[in-house]
Amino acid sequence: MEVKEVKEAVVRGGTTARFAEVSECSAGEHRRGETVVADLDGTLIRGRSSFPYFFLVAFEAGSYVRALLLLVMAPVIWVLYNFVDEASGIQLMIFLSFAGLKMSDIEGVSRAVLTKFYADDVHPESWRVFSSFGRRVVITANPRVMVEPFLKDVLGADEVLGTEIEVTARGTATGFLKKPGVLVGTHKADSLRRRSRVAGQASVGLGDRVTDYPFMSLCKEGYVVPKTKVPAVKKQDLPKQQLLIFHDGRLVQLPTPGNALIVLAWMPIGLMLSIIRVTSGVWVPLRYMPLFYKLSGIKLIIKGSVPPKPKDGQPGILYVCNHRTLLDPVLISLALCRPVPAVTYSISKVSEALSPMPTIALRRDREKDSANMRKQLEKGELTLCPEGTTCREPFLLRFSALFAELSSRIVPVAITTKMAMFHGTTARGNKAMDPFFAYMNPRPVYEIQFLQEIPVELTCVGGKSSIEVANYTQRLLAGVLGYECTDFTRKDKYRLLAGNDGIVPVKETKKSE
16 A cells, blocks of 8 residues: 655644544544544645635625625735734634624524535545544634534534634624634644543544644544545535535635635626616516527526417416526516416515516415415416425425316426526525526526426326325426425425524515515
8 A cells, every 4th residue: 555645743842743644544433433533624625715614704694895805805814824823814804704793694604605615625535534433523713603503514523613703792793702712723732622522532633734733643643634636525425415405695606715806896797787687577578588688698598398378268277397596487487478477475575576477475375375376377377386495406395285286287397597606596685686696697597498288197187186296296397307306395494594484474475465
């Protein structure tokens, strides 16, 4: 076996520590009774810079101005981090990103936004070792509040030791730190001794830089993660999937300094463009909308056989689509070249006013909702999304079975979207901005595929139960899209991302009708 490079360093007390590369560490079932202690940046995840994650907090929990200020200060942070003092660079990022924000907002972004980006960057060798141990401890210079949801809920860490933030009595972050400050160098070792039950007992310590060597020297074995480029762990190989299926936030790509600069520079232009695109439903006739989309940079792809409008006396057609953005029903109307009414729930007054087709608001009252939808189908056509909420990843949420009872003419519609900069959906943010963020993308792509009408014998009229029809339709769409079916629901998504059931109070619902 090829011998990997052995790292040497003089650690606290003048002793010399020798660390082999992580590929030399044995892993497997025999490690289940042992403990591992690992660093985060450059160790458990491949990226060595924490700037993108602080930028996400500044942008998602803060504002455009806060994110811009952090980006402007990036050169200063880089100089401090690399040439003056690592802790000073991190402390400046913490102050700029956290000061004045509610801790509840920071925690929400950490869970709903950061988790997804961290999970995209897990180091394969570190994960091979880390996942083999029965007890897993992570020690990091990053604020604990920022990394704990990912480490515990996705990687299965038992304990997270990180930099602690000062918080006011009202729950607002001051931007300053609790003692001993940023956990780097000997502070990591001291924290491990003082606050962890595993000091002196850990079998393996994992790190990637000299400032990790002091805590690694406390472990029986220490291994260094090299800077070599390796592919990230596939997300489906991580143990807990729910936080990876559901995620929030507006940014599509990890905001490295270069990406962050492009996004912030584009946003003022993109906002003006999105206003023109969003309001086009009011001032552009529906038959000219496909041409307008093309001229304004929106790519609309229509596949399959477009059904003709039902004739008088024929059963109404129910278009059942997967839910990617708020614009799904609008796109179906454009593809059909006629304003097909859509079933909606908890959309903003702005979105409702700008909609180019009629909307039918749900009340979460099965009998009333069913009666309203049947009444509309008697007039001809209706579009609905039985998932009840959007999903960004290649998964389909559980389909509500109510739609199967409404009509014997069900046309499944598969929708895919490609967004380069911004997500046009949110669980935690301002929903009125959803269509604007969707249309802020320079060249968004929407693909609409009409499938064959479901045979009558496979509908409720043919003797199938509504649940059987719903499950069949879900599997049919999943097969065409290449997605995976799940049993997750709207409630699961909102409980995870927003801490509520996603149910709009009756009073608010009545106002939107």
